[in-house]
Amino acid sequence: MLNKIVEALNGRSDLSGWTVRHLRSRGAQVYAVPGQIESQRLVNVEQYRIDVLCQTSDPEGKPAVGSGDITVLPGEDIKAAVEKAVLTAGLVANPVHTLPAPAPLPDVPLLDADLQKDPSAVTKDMMEHIQAAASKNRGIHLTAAECFGEIHTTHLINSRGIDAEQDATQIHVEFVLHGRRGENDVETFTEMDRRRVADFRLQDEIEQRTRHTLDLFETAAPPSWQGPVVLRNEVLATFIAGDNLQGSVLQTLGSAGSKYAKISPWEIGKSIFRSDVKGDPLTVWANRCMPFGTASNRFDEEGLPAQRVELIHGNELAAFAANQCYADYLNLPATGAFGGVELPPGQTAASALLAEPYVEIIQFSWFNPDTITGDFATEIRLGYLVQNGKRKPFRGGQLVGNYLDALADVRWSAETGFFGSYLGPHTARFNDLKIVA
Amino acid sequence: MTDLKLPSAMAELRPALGKIVTQSQEQLPYFAALLSSKHGLQISVDNREERVVERPPSAGTVLSAFDGRTIYERAVSGFDPGEVQRAARELVQGKSFEPYAPAAESEPQRSGDFTISMQIDPAELSIREKLDRCRELHRRTKSRDPRIVNVQVRYIEAGEHAVFASRHADLAQHLQRLNLFLVVIVAGEDGQVKYDWRSKSGEAGWEILEFTDEEIQHLVDSAVALLGADRIEPGEYQVITAPGVSGIICHESFGHGVETDMFLKQRARAAHFIDRSVGSPLVNIFDDPSQPGGFGSYFFDDEGRLAAPTQIVEEGLFRRGITDLYSATALKIPRSANGRRQDYSRKAYARMSNTYFGAGTSSLDEMLAQVDDGIYLDKWSSGMEDPQGWGIQVTCHYGHEIRGGKITNRLFAPIGISGYVPDVLQSVTAVGREWRLEAGNCGKGHKEVVPVASGGPHLLLKARLG
Numbered sequence: 001m002l003n004k005i006v007e008a009l010n011g012r013s014d015l016s017g018w019t020v021r022h023l024r025s026r027g028a029q030v031y032a033v034p035g036q037i038e039s040q041r042l043v044n045v046e047q048y049r050i051d052v053l054c055q056t057s058d059p060e061g062k063p064a065v066g067s068g069d070i071t072v073l074p075g076e077d078i079k080a081a082v083e084k085a086v087l088t089a090g091l092v093a094n095p096v097h098t099l100p101a102p103a104p105l106p107d108v109p110l111l112d113a114d115l116q117k118d119p120s121a122v123t124k125d126m127m128e129h130i131q132a133a134a135s136k137n138r139g140i141h142l143t144a145a146e147c148f149g150e151i152h153t154t155h156l157i158n159s160r161g162i163d164a165e166q167d168a169t170q171i172h173v174e175f176v177l178h179g180r181r182g183e184n185d186v187e188t189f190t191e192m193d194r195r196r197v198a199d200f201r202l203q204d205e206i207e208q209r210t211r212h213t214l215d216l217f218e219t220a221a222p223p224s225w226q227g228p229v230v231l232r233n234e235v236l237a238t239f240i241a242g243d244n245l246q247g248s249v250l251q252t253l254g255s256a257g258s259k260y261a262k263i264s265p266w267e268i269g270k271s272i273f274r275s276d277v278k279g280d281p282l283t284v285w286a287n288r289c290m291p292f293g294t295a296s297n298r299f300d301e302e303g304l305p306a307q308r309v310e311l312i313h314g315n316e317l318a319a320f321a322a323n324q325c326y327a328d329y330l331n332l333p334a335t336g337a338f339g340g341v342e343l344p345p346g347q348t349a350a351s352a353l354l355a356e357p358y359v360e361i362i363q364f365s366w367f368n369p370d371t372i373t374g375d376f377a378t379e380i381r382l383g384y385l386v387q388n389g390k391r392k393p394f395r396g397g398q399l400v401g402n403y404l405d406a407l408a409d410v411r412w413s414a415e416t417g418f419f420g421s422y423l424g425p426h427t428a429r430f431n432d433l434k435i436v437a
Numbered sequence: 438m439t440d441l442k443l444p445s446a447m448a449e450l451r452p453a454l455g456k457i458v459t460q461s462q463e464q465l466p467y468f469a470a471l472l473s474s475k476h477g478l479q480i481s482v483d484n485r486e487e488r489v490v491e492r493p494p495s496a497g498t499v500l501s502a503f504d505g506r507t508i509y510e511r512a513v514s515g516f517d518p519g520e521v522q523r524a525a526r527e528l529v530q531g532k533s534f535e536p537y538a539p540a541a542e543s544e545p546q547r548s549g550d551f552t553i554s555m556q557i558d559p560a561e562l563s564i565r566e567k568l569d570r571c572r573e574l575h576r577r578t579k580s581r582d583p584r585i586v587n588v589q590v591r592y593i594e595a596g597e598h599a600v601f602a603s604r605h606a607d608l609a610q611h612l613q614r615l616n617l618f619l620v621v622i623v624a625g626e627d628g629q630v631k632y633d634w635r636s637k638s639g640e641a642g643w644e645i646l647e648f649t650d651e652e653i654q655h656l657v658d659s660a661v662a663l664l665g666a667d668r669i670e671p672g673e674y675q676v677i678t679a680p681g682v683s684g685i686i687c688h689e690s691f692g693h694g695v696e697t698d699m700f701l702k703q704r705a706r707a708a709h710f711i712d713r714s715v716g717s718p719l720v721n722i723f724d725d726p727s728q729p730g731g732f733g734s735y736f737f738d739d740e741g742r743l744a745a746p747t748q749i750v751e752e753g754l755f756r757r758g759i760t761d762l763y764s765a766t767a768l769k770i771p772r773s774a775n776g777r778r779q780d781y782s783r784k785a786y787a788r789m790s791n792t793y794f795g796a797g798t799s800s801l802d803e804m805l806a807q808v809d810d811g812i813y814l815d816k817w818s819s820g821m822e823d824p825q826g827w828g829i830q831v832t833c834h835y836g837h838e839i840r841g842g843k844i845t846n847r848l849f850a851p852i853g854i855s856g857y858v859p860d861v862l863q864s865v866t867a868v869g870r871e872w873r874l875e876a877g878n879c880g881k882g883h884k885e886v887v888p889v890a891s892g893g894p895h896l897l898l899k900a901r902l903g
Contacts, residue, residue, distance in 0.1 A: 029784065074515060075446075178702075379821070
């Protein structure tokens with residue numbers, strides 16, 4: 001069917017460009033509740049996404065371009081679908097832009113070979129592993145778990161000659177550890193996405209989460225605090241790279257689309273900060289080449305090859321992440337989709353970042369800063385006040401501040417870790433953040 | 438029979454479902470088929486470009502087999518009869534199912550084709566007409582203040598067709614949700630960027646999407662005012678919540694917190710509070726998928742249950758939760774019509790539809806007169822559930838100072854609401870009579886997004902703000 005779509009698109013003389021993607025995925029899903037498997041699912045998805053560009057003209061008669069898109073399912077009417085996309089494209093008059101041309105594609109590792117062979121077996125094994133690891137802990141038990149394993153295949157062809165294919169695997173795991181003492185119930189909720197099983201370290205994760213869950217029995221009221229706040233591992237990764245529901249401030253303000261829309265005040269060659277930098281200088285890569293990164297790929301939705309783009313160098317914006325359209329509009333290099341976030345190792349040993357006193361936050365309800373202003377006020381599910389040699393757990397209260405101000409006064413650990421969409425220091429000490437009780 | 442304008446492949450497969458269900462049911466205590474097609478359009482117009490894009494569609498078939506312990510499902514793309522029959526065979530072949538433990542109530546026989554009522558059906562408007570309407574709204578807004586750097590108009594049209602077939606049900610529905618966002622982005626002299634938005638939305642036609650000049654000017658004024666907003670001094674405040682903010686509090690507390698799959702997973706504190714006090718006697722909370730025009734409305738859920746309201750909290754007492762098939766069966770409790778899927782590729786969970794506080798009797802002026810020093814929380818931007826800990830995380834885009842019973846021009850942004858749910862609900866001392874729903878998208882944790890609405894009246898309460 002892909003060939004027929006390409007034939008149909010090549011047969012039209014009114015198009016200035018087109019892209020078609022054949023998207024297939026297959027996967028297995030397992031859901032557990034206490035004592036049993038709630039649901040087992042096998043899922044197959046297949047569709048063709050077509051994007052077309054047509055020459056149009058703006059209200060003043062200048063050359064312009066319109067874009068239209070359509071999704072076709074196997075067996076559906078190709079000609080009618082293309083016609084609909086073209087009609088839509090004819091309505092719009094944007095500044096002229098191009099499509100990507102063929103270019104060498106990097107070899108980015110994206111596959112878990114076992115998952116590719118048998119997603120049902122891998123998800124079942126992972127679920128059993130989670131259940132076994134959780135059952136070792138007295139006083140805490142697993143009350144819910146989900147495991148998805150998917151294989152995504154993309155074949156992209158465009159009118160400029162790109163013809164590229166990629167396979168990628170994706171695993172989503174979430175689990176709830178629960179404890180009860182008398183009428184006091186506590187829980188921790190964990191979710192993680194990776195491309196391969198080997199990157200999960202489930203045993204360690206469950207042991208650590210078990211300790212956190214037990215500590216929730218001992219929590220005190222939140223402190224009123226202004227001073228050092230430490231974030232580590234997954235919670236730091238979410239702070240830096242955002243989550244499934246919301247991208248990060250770096251992604252929003254570092255994108256050429258935001259610059260073109262005048263949402264981002266950032267300018268290349270200028271500091272991204274609105275105040276003096278008191279902490280370590282900030283360097284950030286937008287990286288689609290990160291091996292097994294959940295936001296990595298060999299090529300993006302337009303066919304642009306994966307790159308490791310230095311977005312911020314020494315506090316100054318070095319580049320915007322730009323798809324082909326906004327690259328053309330702003331006369332920038334086309335870097336493609338943002339990808340994951342990579343930071344260089346810091347200069348300080350992680351142990352030195354834990355100088356007392358400080359607050360460590362283990363889990364937020366949802367760290368969701370305003371991605372345009374950077375302001376946040378986010379509830380704390382579990383934190384520790386560490387002082388005088390004691391580590392006292394607390395829950396509640398809000399971390400209040402501004403994302404960029406926080407990054408302007410932070411020290412990064414020399415030790416790094418990989419967390420799916422973030423690669424970089426695994427510990428950060430924000431020197432002056434505020435917690436309101 | 439109502440013409441639902443089902444996609445042709447779905448309409449062709451529908452008559453064959455009875456046979457597939459009957460054949461599969463021979464080996465199974467419970468078997469159901471759901472055909473689901475979601476499709477839509479998004480138009481965006483701003484100062485620099487326009488986009489008309491298809492919303493990523495999903496169209497597929499879910500076959501479900503349930504033995505009382507585990508739900509086994511096969512989900513396949515599209516509606517090809519041969520493919521669906523093959524998937525049904527594979528689903529039941531070689532499996533030995535446990536005896537089905539029936540739900541606490543028997544399945545009623547039900548059938549029908551349902552569609553929403555619209556005055557201006559978007560299907561009757563061309564894409565050009567819709568684009569022109571967006572352009573016109575953009576034109577009316579963009580030059581109202583020199584500090585405006587961009588105005589974004591975003592129109593989202595989401596259509597949904599579903600067919601559900603089981604031994605007891607033969608149902609079909611067409612839903613149409615519309616959303617029109619107007620976003621005003623302003624920049625201050627120091628380069629800082631602020632924004633505000635207003636949306637019109639519902640399960641209806643274009644008739645609900647009109648913006649008045651007064652509404653547009655109010656939006657521009659509030660965006661500009663945000664350039665001078667302060668951060669609030671953290672502490673406990675007397676608060677009046679606007680209906681949308683009331684709604685998000687309701688949604689995150691006794692919405693997510695009473696989804697009964699969370700009871701089964703021992704994740705919901707509410708499970709221990711049935712018929713116990715969780716709020717002031719002024720507090721009534723409902724979930725109602727049959728609410729006309731509600732963004733979260735439907736005629737039947739993804740497990741074939743006909744929509745009907747559920748009273749969750751009655752005069753401060755928690756009465757019951759909202760269910761999906763699995764948790765209702767496992768917990769042996771009556772079902773409600775809240776089994777919903779993100780799309781055919783995901784399982785059904787107990788999910789909210791339109792969740793809201795019931796209206797009271799006070800006017801806003803009467804409520805303001807009771808506040809000497811407090812905050813009027815105008816607009817929410819996000820929330821997150823905590824069904825086990827009953828903590829609240831709601832972020833408001835901004836709120837206004839209340840002084841001497843009047844809302845002043847002093848603005849605080851953003852404002853986080855935190856606290857313990859029962860404390861907040863027990864503190865409610867007045868409930869407004871003006872009532873409305875606001876549209877939203879709701880995730881289960883950080884995924885499984887479904888359209889919902891939440892709302893209610895103004896509430897006068899105490900809360901910690903920061």
